[in-house]
Amino acid sequence: MKIIMxxxxxxxxxxxxxxxxxxxxLPHVSTGDIFRANIKNNTELGKEAKTYMDKGExxxxxxxxxxxxxxxxxxxxxxxxxxxxFPRTIPQAEVLDSELDKLGEKVDFAIDVxxxxxxxVRRMSGRRACLKCGATYHIVHIPPKKEGICDACGSExxxxxxxxxxxxxxxxxVYHQQTQPLIDFYDNKGVLKTVDGTKDSAEVxxxxxxxxx
Numbered sequence: 001m002k003i004i005m006x007x008x009x010x011x012x013x014x015x016x017x018x019x020x021x022x023x024x025x026l027p028h029v030s031t032g033d034i035f036r037a038n039i040k041n042n043t044e045l046g047k048e049a050k051t052y053m054d055k056g057e058x059x060x061x062x063x064x065x066x067x068x069x070x071x072x073x074x075x076x077x078x079x080x081x082x083x084x085x086f087p088r089t090i091p092q093a094e095v096l097d098s099e100l101d102k103l104g105e106k107v108d109f110a111i112d113v114x115x116x117x118x119x120x121v122r123r124m125s126g127r128r129a130c131l132k133c134g135a136t137y138h139i140v141h142i143p144p145k146k147e148g149i150c151d152a153c154g155s156e157x158x159x160x161x162x163x164x165x166x167x168x169x170x171x172x173x174v175y176h177q178q179t180q181p182l183i184d185f186y187d188n189k190g191v192l193k194t195v196d197g198t199k200d201s202a203e204v205x206x207x208x209x210x211x212x213x
Contacts, residue, residue: 001026001080001212002105004087006182007113009171010124011197012204016113017084019205024212027076031085034067035059056167058174061091069099080108088179093186110186111208113197117172125165128157 003020007013014030021028035053038046045067049059068086071077087093100106115123126139130150137144137157144151161167186192195207 001108002100003080003082003212004107004110004186005082005084005113006110006179006186007197008115008117008120008175008179010120010168011113011115012201013111013113013197014084015201016111016204016208017082019201020208020212021082023209026079027081029068029071029077029081029083029086031059031064031068034071038067054161056162056170056174058088058178061089061095064088065092065095087182090181090185093182107186107189107191109212110182110189110192111211112183112192112194113204114194115197119198120172121165121168124163124168125159127159127163129160130155130157
């Protein structure tokens with residue numbers, strides 16, 4: 001089963017992708033994780049990707065496709081996978097389709113997690129992260145016990161550049177321009193399913209399970 005998660009940055013598609021992966025025993029393939037690993041390890045690819053991500057821009061297709069096709073060719077993806085953060089543009093979707101076509105395979109479901117922009121700006125600009133241990137918080141929904149300090153390791157919490165309100169708004173406008181057309185693309189292929197992402201994440205997951213069966 002090959003599943004693509006669609007939705008604006010901060011819509012919660014990553015959380016849902018992880019839950020699908022655990023429940024259906026599929027690898028969760030997140031371009032964000034692949035990029036972050038490359039950035040952390042200071043690879044050439046990571047350095048290149050970081051220049052775009054810091055500005056809230058999308059990493060170019062050619063760079064993203066290269067990294068992704070290598071990942072889904074690995075053994076653990078033989079029985080399917082959940083793609084999170086890819087494809088983001090029509091050209092990426094077309095490359096993916098043609099690569100799958102060569103293998104006699106196709107995308108089974110494209111699940112769109114729908115959330116209004118204003119909800120996303122509130123969600124994301126409230127996020128805080130501990131750079132030391134990786135714990136994440138939200139000033140409204142999951143506040144730390146002591147303001148600005150990580151519960152787990154006592155380090156200072158920061159607002160990541162890509163969670164700043166201006167960057168979030170920029171990312172949303174890029175999303176609407178470049179990624180929104182994918183919704184029509186997968187709808188035309190008859191594989192698009194939409195869920196209401198403003199609900200509690202457990203409820204959203206129940207809706208997704210009804211779709212996947």
